[in-house]
Amino acid sequence: MWNDYDDDDVFPRENGSLDSEWQLCKCTKCAKLCDGGNKISKRTWSRHHETLTSRPSRRAVPTSFKSIGSAAVSKESRPRSDSDEIAAGPAFETQSFAMDINDILPVQHPAQASQPLEQPLLFPAADTSLDLQEIEELDLVSDDENFNFEPVQIPEDPASDSESDGPAPDSGEDRQLQQINAPSLAGSTAPDVPRFVPMEPRRSTITGTVFSVRPPWRSISIESVKIEKLRISLGFIEALESACKQNSQLAPGDDERLWNPPCKLLDTSDPGIRQALKTFMGADAPVTEETFNAFRDAALEHHPDDDFPTFYKTKMALAELTGISPIETDMCPNSCIAYTGPFAELDKCPYPECSEPRYDQAKLQKGFHEARTKFWTIPIGPYLQSLWRHPETAKEMKYRRDCDRKIREQTTVTPDSWSDIFDGADYVKLVRDGVIQPTDMVLLFSIDGAQLYAHKASDCWIYIWVILDLRPGLRYKKKFVIPGGFIPGPNPPKNVDSYTFIGLHHLAVIQREGLPIWDASADPDSPDAFFTSYLYVFLSTADGPGQQHMSGSNGHTARVACRFFCGLKGRHRYQAPQYYPVLLKPLNSKYGAAEREDVDIQTDLRSSLSSEASIQQYNSAISHLLTSRNKTEYKARQTECGFGKPSIWSGLPRCLGPPGIFPADLMHYILNIGDLLSGLWTGKLDKVYPPDRADSWPWRVLTGDKWTQHGAAVHACHHYFPDNFDHVPRNPSEKINSGYKAKEWQHWLFGLGPALLYGLLPSKYWLNFCKLVHVVHLLHQYSISKSSLLIAYRLVLQFTYEFEELYYERRSERIHFVCQSIHTPMHMVQEVRRVGNLILYAQWTLERTIGNLGEEIRQPKYMFANLSQRGLYRAQLNALKAMDPSFDRLGHKETQLPTGAVDVGDGYQLRPKIDNAACAPETAAELEALKLYLSNIWNQPFDDKQDN
Template identity: 35%
Template sequence: MYLSLQLASQEAYNHIRRATIRNYAHDDEDSILSFYNVEKLVAQYTGVESIEHDMCPDSCLAFTGPYAALEICPLCDKSRWDQGKLRATNDRSKVAAQKFTTIPLGPQLQAMYRDPDSARHMQYLHEHTQQILAQLRATQSIPVIDDIAAGWDYLAAVLANDIKQDDIVLMVPDCWMYVWIILNLSPDKRYQKVHISFLFVGMHHLAALQKNGLTIWDASRDTVFTSDLHLLFTTADGPGLVYWDGMVGHSGKNGCQGRRKTGGSHYYPALLRPADRCARALHSPSVFLTLAILATFSSDCAAADNPATWDWAVLKDEDTWIAHGEAVEKAGVYLPGSFDRKPRNIAEKLNTSYKTWEFQLYMFGLAPALLYGLLPMKYWQNYCKLVARIPATVPSTCSITAMLLGTRIRAPLLSTQRVSAPFVRPCKGPPICYAQWTMERTIGNLGQEIRQPSQPYANLSQQGVRRYEPPKGLPEGAVDVGDGYVLLRNERAFLRHGQQLPRIRKWARLRLPNGQTARSSWREKLKPLEKTRMSRNVKIKLNNKIQFAEVLYYTQLPVNVAGQNADNSDDDNEWHFENVAVVQMYSMPHKELLKLSLQTLVSCTLLDDILAIDVKNIVSVYRNGPA
């Protein structure tokens, strides 16, 4: 009941508990644990508890360290204590007017290692690092930059034995609310919200762990070791960045190592030295958009620039731009739900509330297809070169924009014309560790979970503890078929009792080892297209070749193995079930288009061929939309 109501209020739990006790437990109060006792049991089981400290009612500072003995905030002169309770008790009861919550990092990490599967996941960074080092020794190069393990600074620390096999590497985006990102996990698990906690003050705790080490029991190896913790990156939003690196805020009077747009009030650090003056002081992530979109802005370009000569500015026509935005929105239904939030109409939302994740999906997922035939071929191919350099899994592994921010950016990408675009606002953190989308997603999750804004700090602490509850088992009715593949519910029997074969069930969904859920046309086509996040198109591996297919449904086909074993030769009712996906095949990709796009755009035709394949031949779910 507690787990089912984790997004509801404490009052809702108490109401359901009282009703259940009154109707089914004969008013036995001890038959169902109270909310307090459940929370206490969870904290005892996981070892994860929240720690509360007093803070200024206006969140100016925390009454810790040198401020621990103060009763008045030195910044705003407000009292530390709840004035209503203070007056009601004649100054005898001093209760903090506001508290902030710290969820210590150490117990969270220890809880992760107590689960064998989670402990094995924590070995990813070491294993991936060893693969990169082996490749580096063999070829003297790193062909694919797909994670932080490929960074020279990180590798140097590993080679110097500063970062060892069992050490834990962390990253912290934003400031007023910490989000610990555990880089030991593989990218497809690193950003799942169960691995993201939120802290208000945790650096002192981290410093203590770095000084003494963290003792951990690894359930997967049944060993105890001491891990050193390394803080690899610290990032922040604009106001928070001032406290991390000491730079001037973007509205500061005197900027650091940058300049202002002519006549403007905001300071911008420079990525490139301006050729003459900036084309436009773009704020991230707009600076990363394809140059076709850049032309839709009202650019105050240098005198030598003539927008009329920009043949790559294909979206400057209003009708074309509106149609392009509608195409982006319509393409969203073909993005699987595992791709997270689908991009909205970019023509309507670009300058207001377009999220970082939407930009990434647009630029590296949709734009190569939507700009084909719209951009002149030489620019389109050059744009595909950029997309091809970014691994297909980048949105879930490392920040695309982190890689771009570390490179020199010129517009357009070809050298036939040149327009400088050198500035980026410091609102998303240092270039090397851009991770704004993580914080955006976390804030969205918290808004859904805490629900009641009257006590946000208390609610945040409880959600933090709940996120580190013991791992849950499989959903009800699910069937684990091994190697990370799980058949999920929404099944239906399509052979009835009384027939010779055993009862056979038809399944609608399959969970893949990478965490994606592959669905089927059997169930997806029951929904209107506009309410669908199409997840039935899958990449499969047959005869060591990658092919594409649409899943019709999943099933377990019975195979009679009677007589195959000498010990059971007299048993005519032995059945073995094969887990299969019934799929409709796509043709092989269009070779010419695949070559022109440098493997970034695949065009296939749905065939009439229907096959039954082993579910373990399914590699992943991919986006597939109409041409």
């Protein structure tokens, strides 16, 4: 307990100095600073003295609070400085993207499509004269019957005009500035490590402040909400809004290091520690304890006097060097929930079908509160600080700054092409409005579920962080992707918010307080060497089920199911619960006149997730849900608006916010459209409803011998795939049900498909498929031009309407043919302009992370715990490589030039010849092909008799 004292009794203020022999014998508040009365350095006292003399004398008052992550733990809070307060400002508005190219590339109405379908497929040439002026001027938002509920009258928020949107400052106690001597890895006392002095939080000088404004429905109190599910969601959001240093989830030592990080290069000169770390890292992944001990025993056998740390001490050294330790949190043994936020005080699972106790009952009877199961969260803050602690990595972290500078300098609103996320309209507006500053860092969140073993219950969820400040060539590499958390199985979680809450709470704390950074690439004496970074979450990606949890939507078979919130209401078969995004009215519907008419994509649907109308409609929908008076009314409103709860992202102080934070996912689209098309062409869809019969489908051509021959043709193409294509497609007729991967679907359908299906599919179906193929090709470019985007938009509209006319044929029993994968492509084209190139935020990165972490599992019996442990090692080793690139063995091999090669810039190398014998065309056909190729390159006939 702290004693009452006056500041003048502790620190003499007459001359602002401290006598070298003076001891703080009366110190209580600064016990850690002076080590219980021992001497301290003048530099340390001077920093603290400046803090104390900058404001009137105050008394330290201890404050107890309960940890959000655990109901049984409480600790004393640390006073927060007044300078940490950050004001709130108005929310930014993003531009809408309305695409209408009828005047340039007319799209035929479905009723007129029957004849043109038989014509040859003509892809429009890229016309550089095309621009997006028409697109930018149109607003395709309509207040039609798709959303006909009245906006809820929201009570005025009395705090909406206040200066700060964050937690109110504490009672005014002064911040403690502690100096802790880090213990040496070898056991000796290490010299004092210079620590970071926190700076005043900066405010935007252009518009608004660094915080986002709370949505209007946040003025609705939790107590007034009648639905338990909604109260729980609001509880998590409210807990994120109150996140601050005082309720940080980090351990005290880790918390101290986060706010006062080391300000010098990492010292790994100790030979014993260095040898142990390199042994622990292995060739490509951390070795097992058994392998480590075998290497250690062999080394000590030859050099018995060497100081070679044990496996345990090496792990502790790695954690100390990087500052990364996991946050352990209690969870339900059946994976239903984590005991966080509104669940923190519970003693058993709240779901009636589970009701498993939280604690080990045998130990509970003895007075010990030990959770039966826990999960790990890896904090993002220490890893981000490590990226700046070496000049080489710190320079790479400034890529986004250069992009921001170009954004501020450019005069045009729309870029000439989209090659990065920073070319998107949403990000450009954030930079121009001053919401994102050069010293901030921008993150991408990605979550997905994984089945670790094909024949064993092993459902597990993982989420990662991608650092967008790095250039695209680096940010998706294994050594820069940081695992954020693991949701163990064996069952899928019933409340994902409770698991992601710990990581998001840690993020909210450093968003609100600012993350202190020491830049190793800057001049040590320059003010730029020390800065405070306010993190910004730009995108949250997931597959369909994952996005349903994160966004609060109703799922892909709901009445309003479009993940892009366009307002389209689905259609369904008579008395069937599943809805599908069908545009054209069925002619044989049993609903008769009650069936809605055809939907016009370009006039009836909203076109941009970040348009003002979309944001307002989303807020109105959530308000409509929160004011439900009973479960019956809630279910009706949930069906009507397409959402079942507010998104947890609404609680973060700095993120793009729903619905714009949820972009398209190109990877899972490839999987879903491939599964649909193959099911149609083979006649093996999951369901066929009478009177429809699969054997009557004219497009059902991949059957019997034809299907076998087609699969063999796919397999025969293996020899012609470059090595860097990854996952050459296996024979689909044999392996399509054996874990066919997204890359295989992509190479089979969108690479080989147009050629191998020519003459096999009837002409009109093949032409319709080729339009989709061309759209997918355009959207997979590294840089997408304006003209390419317009072409893709025109073709995707044609494909969508034609698909319904050709396959669905306005028959109600075929409504399920029109899945979300048919509706999604039209939004993908629009997403390019909104948030940049699609390939840069697809789920490929997370899927690969799940794959290579799963490959490292060495204990199948405890696979979930082992997976979490390997993820922690990945984060720690990535941080170590960032702080000391000499540990990055594979990275050095990537940058090392082959013998005799010369780097000529722009990623190209001039390499010496490696052939040891002359080579020549073996056949006359090869010779003619080479002649034609060289003639086209040189723009003149090739003479093989002349020495060229």
